[in-house]
Amino acid sequence: MSTATEELPRGIELTRKGFVTNYPPYRYWRGDVAQRFLTPAPLNIYVHTPYCVQRCAYCHYKTTTLSENRKPEIDRYVSSLCREIELASKRFDLKARPTHSIYFGGGTPTLLSKDNLSRIMDTLREHLTLADPEITVEGEPVTLIQAKADHLQHLGVNRISLGIQSFADEIVLKTGRRDTEKQGLKAIEIALGTGAVVNIDLMSGLAGETDATWAHTVETALGTGVQSLTVYKTELYSNTDYYASVKKDAQFLPSDEEEVKYAAHAIKQLERANYLPVNFFTFTKGGGFMQRHTTSKWRGDDIYSFGVSAFGALGNISVQNTSDLQKYSDMVEAGELPVARGYQLSAKDLMARDVVLGLKLLRLDRKEFQRRHGFDLVKLVQPTVDALVGGDFLTVTDAELALTRKGLLWGDYTGRQLSAAVDAVAS
Ligand SMILES: C[S@@+](CC[C@H](N)C(=O)[O-])C[C@H]1O[C@@H](n2cnc3c(N)ncnc32)[C@H](O)[C@@H]1O
Ligand code: SF4
Structure with missing residues (x-):
């Protein structure tokens, strides 16, 4: 033996x-x-408004339009939001943590009445500990009238993000929106007048776009003097009117090559005007005006999200509320949190997430990655890093992995390659 x-x-x-x-x-x-x-970890808050003036032809978000008088329905929704804030705060002791950022997203939060906006802010103040927070509100230009802007200022809103999409009226018209260049410029002026940091969203690759319409949009955007410009690549989603008309050959959408050309044109013009990238798609004056909320989101920090279909994360668990408006209010009124589904991230998921989301902020700090996960990222996925450096997507130093100028245009591609390699090594 x-x-x-x-x-x-x-x-x-x-x-x-x-x-x-x-x-x-x-x-x-x-x-x-x-x-x-x-030290209590900072908390970020997202508040969702699902209502919009219209359903834009390209938009995939789950929104509902305001064709009839739906005041009682919206009032009920806002009451549910307030109740959810109260319930979640008690359940997770959210008041023990300093709230650093609040983001009113949508949909179109600027559609909410002054009373409803006040009700939500009062409830957040009562049930959370607001620590001089950044407060952002998204809006569609036609909804930002002076009285609404004054009220946002009164509530402490210090960032306003307007969906301009295009300054070419004929392009906007094809999206089903009613905004005109004149209205867009007026809304920007009103927003800047509140003293808030103003961001405007543009979309590269909208239906009917030409070199001339896009050049006009970029030039006009630069002339507004806003602190921040976001250029989204138009994505084609199956639940949109764009998709339906592309299927019928009725709608002309720029090709991928054309869209890349538009994005590259925008980046060049923006950088010339000293708007520097702070993530793949946002460019700010001199690279300043860092936005806490989106930065926290890409870093994987905690975000508690309120409202129908809202999604957020506490620690290594990501959750999403029900997307059914009726069910959302019914559950909250019955004293239940309206959480419908979630995902618990494993150690491997957290590494992959830190890579694919973290790279949106243009660089990954090697020491920070090692502190969080115990590995040097470059050594962990050396062949993929080498290939991405060889393809001119990335540069590598002892301190960081950084996107090149080309990598900026192919940011999510680069992030996906790296995170897939992390996932494969750790399997
Ligand atoms: C929720 S909307 C916020 C503002 C407001 N609802 C509006 O449209 O004016 C956020 C932004 O998402 C972007 N967006 C919507 N659908 C998109 C798509 N299919 N592809 C790329 N960006 C999109 C638009 O630029 C829009 O301004
Ligand atoms: S782009 Fe904005 S206004 Fe248009 S449907 Fe989407 S969320 Fe609503």
Whole structure:
């Protein structure tokens, strides 16, 4: 009969000494981590409004239009939002954490009445600890009248993001929106007048776009003096009118090559005017005016999201509320949190997420990645990093992996390649 000792690799002594109390051993434990543990982590808040003036032809968001008088329905929705804030705050002790950012997204939050906006803000103040938060409100230009803007200022809103999409009226018309260049410019002026940091969204690759219409849009956008410009690539989603008309050959959409050309034109003009990239799609004056909310989102920080279909994350669990408006209100009124589905991220998922979302901020800090996950990212996925450096998508230094100018145009592609490699190595 062989003994256990004979089966052990050489150099390893068989012993029953050394009770394992913990992992890792105490010699690795540090005071700064104790301090981090004692400091409540900042919280970010998202509040969803599902209502819009119209359903835009390209838009995939789950929204509902305001064709009839739906005031009672909207009032009920806002009451549900307030109740959900109260319920979630109690359930997760959200008041114990400093709220650093609040983002009113949609849909079109600027459609909400002044009373309803006040009700939501009052409820957030009552049930959370607002720590001089960044407060952003999204809006469609036609909905931002002076009285509404004054009210936003009164509520402490310090960032306004307007969906302009295009300054070429004929292009906007094809999207089903009613905004005109004149109205867009007026709304921007009103927004800037509140003292808020103003962002405008543009979309490259809308139906009917030409070199001339796009050049006009970019030039006009630069002339507004807004602090921040976001250029989204138009994505074609199956639940949109664009998709339906492309299927019928009725709608002309720019090709992928044309869209890349438009995006590249915008980047060049923006950089010339000293609007520098802060993520793949947002360019700010001098690279300043960092937005806490989106930065936190791409870093994977906690975001608690209120409202129908809203999604957020606490720690390593991501959750989404029900997308059914009626069910949302019914559940909240019954005292239940309206959470419908979730995902628990494994250690591998967290690494892949930090890569694919973190790269949206243009660079990945190697030391920070190692601190969070215990691996040097470059060594972990060296062949993929080499291929991306060879293709001129990335540069690598001891400190970071950074997107090149070409990588900026192919940002999600680069992030997906890296995170897929992380996923494969860790499997
Ligand atoms: C929720 S909307 C916010 C503002 C407001 N609802 C509006 O449209 O004016 C956020 C932004 O998403 C972008 N967006 C919507 N559908 C898109 C798509 N199919 N592809 C790319 N960007 C899209 C638009 O630029 C829009 O301004
Ligand atoms: S783009 Fe804005 S206004 Fe248009 S449907 Fe989407 S969320 Fe609503």
